[in-house]
Amino acid sequence: MNISLLGTSAILFEAPGLMDIRHQRRIWSMARRFSSWPDVSEAVPGMTNLMLAFKQPPADIEGLICALREAWEQEAELEIAGRQIELPVTYGGDGGPHLVDVVAHTGLSIDEIVHLHAAPLYTVYALGSHPGYCYLGGMDPRIATPRRKVPVVRLPGGSVSIGGAQTGVSASAGPSGWSTIGHTEMIFFDSSKMQPASFSPGDMIRFRIDKVIK
Amino acid sequence: MIEILATGALSTVQDLGRTGSLRFGVGTSGAMDDLALAIGNILLGN
Numbered sequence: 001m002n003i004s005l006l007g008t009s010a011i012l013f014e015a016p017g018l019m020d021i022r023h024q025r026r027i028w029s030m031a032r033r034f035s036s037w038p039d040v041s042e043a044v045p046g047m048t049n050l051m052l053a054f055k056q057p058p059a060d061i062e063g064l065i066c067a068l069r070e071a072w073e074q075e076a077e078l079e080i081a082g083r084q085i086e087l088p089v090t091y092g093g094d095g096g097p098h099l100v101d102v103v104a105h106t107g108l109s110i111d112e113i114v115h116l117h118a119a120p121l122y123t124v125y126a127l128g129s130h131p132g133y134c135y136l137g138g139m140d141p142r143i144a145t146p147r148r149k150v151p152v153v154r155l156p157g158g159s160v161s162i163g164g165a166q167t168g169v170s171a172s173a174g175p176s177g178w179s180t181i182g183h184t185e186m187i188f189f190d191s192s193k194m195q196p197a198s199f200s201p202g203d204m205i206r207f208r209i210d211k212v213i214k
Numbered sequence: 215m216i217e218i219l220a221t222g223a224l225s226t227v228q229d230l231g232r233t234g235s236l237r238f239g240v241g242t243s244g245a246m247d248d249l250a251l252a253i254g255n256i257l258l259g260n
Contacts, residue, residue, distance in 0.1 A: 031237075044236045053236060127239040153223055171239070175223045189238070197238040 001072060003065050008057040013068045014049040019165070021137055023048045024125045025077035028201055032078060033071060045126045045201055047135050047166075080202025082124065087169065087184045087205060089118070089160050093213030095183025098148070102162060102179055105145045114212050116140045117160075117167065117181065124203045132171035132189030132197045136205060139167045151177040158184050160207065169205075182207075 002014040013030070015023050027045045034052055035043035044051040050068075058064055091114045092099045102113055122136040129135075144165045152175065155161075159170040163178035170176060171188030184207070188198050199205070218227075230251065231244020245251040 042234060042236050051236070053233075127237060129239060131239045133239050196235070196240075 001069065003068055005061070006051065009055075010051055010053045011058075011061075011064060011068070012049060012051050013072070015072060017048075019048045019137065021123060021125075022077060024123075024137060024201075025079065026072065026075045027126075028080060029075045029078035030068075030071050033075070044128075046128055047125055047137075080200075082200065082202035082204055084121070084204040084206065085199070086208050087186055088208045088210035089182040089184045090211040090213065091117075091160075091182040091209065093211075095156075095159070096181045096213070098161075098179035099181045101148075102143060102145045102181055106143055108143065110212065110214055113143050113181070114209055116143050117162075118207045118209045120206075122167070122205045122207075124199050124201055124205065126201055127197055127199070130170075130172060130174055131191070132199070134168060134171075134188070134199050134203075134205070136166065136168050139165060141165055145179050147177040148179060151175055152180070155180055156183070157188070158186060160184055 001016045004012050006012050015027060017023055027048055027050050030050050031043040031045045034040050039054050039056065039058060040052050041055045042053045092110060099110060103110060106113065120138045120140065122138045124134045125137045126135045127133060143162060145162045147163050154173060155170055155176045157170055157172040159180045160182040161168060161170065161176060161178035161180045169184060189196055228243065228245045230248050231242045232240065233242055
């Protein structure tokens with residue numbers, strides 16, 4: 001494990017081992033535990049990591065590090081009964097300009113990639129990167145594709161992309177270093193709502209093949 | 215009033231930032247020197 005200070009008022013705990021659901025459930029459990037600490041303003045789960053933000057710079061950093069280590073060793077997995085949402089995806093075409101790059105990297109056909117991508121029920125591990133964006137776990141490693149050497153400056157919201165062993169859907173327009181294989185329509189973030197993000201950790205996403213453009 | 219016609223990856227408009235929404239993917243952001251921002255706004259009559 002790795003614990004590092006982020007400036008004077010936040011700390012990052014990075015869990016050891018694989019980026020899998022069992023580790024992530026322990027991270028969720030730790031987030032719940034530490035969010036009730038009086039000095040913690042926010043406990044933010046990431047991909048098998050946890051960031052604690054503090055109201056004031058913490059006085060006892062050593063004690064905090066010990067508490068994080070102990071929590072990781074002792075924490076039970078937190079099962080979240082999330083919602084299940086289906087997102088229809090148009091694979092390839094203008095909305096999936098890098099599908100050909102995933103073909104070139106994996107050696108699989110477009111149909112094979114699309115079916116492998118749409119097969120799993122993905123779990124929202126954490127939110128981050130930009131408002132409402134969901135980090136998903138559960139992608140088939142056979143379609144893993146390294147991040148792009150040159151990022152794309154502007155991709156539209158709803159872009160379905162693969163980056164390394166992960167996949168996700170951009171919640172709004174912005175730059176990205178991932179390979180975009182398709183497009184879906186979904187509102188991920190509404191700043192007028194008290195609960196502005198449409199998804200929470202533990203929710204499940206299934207991609208439905210709406211169309212494949214070759 | 216400022217009308218924004220187009221943005222690039224590195225152009226931002228900063229206020230004093232916002233806390234408490236990191237778990238929704240909303241960064242704290244805000245001016246690096248919030249005192250200077252506040253004084254500047256007072257000088258400009260905002």
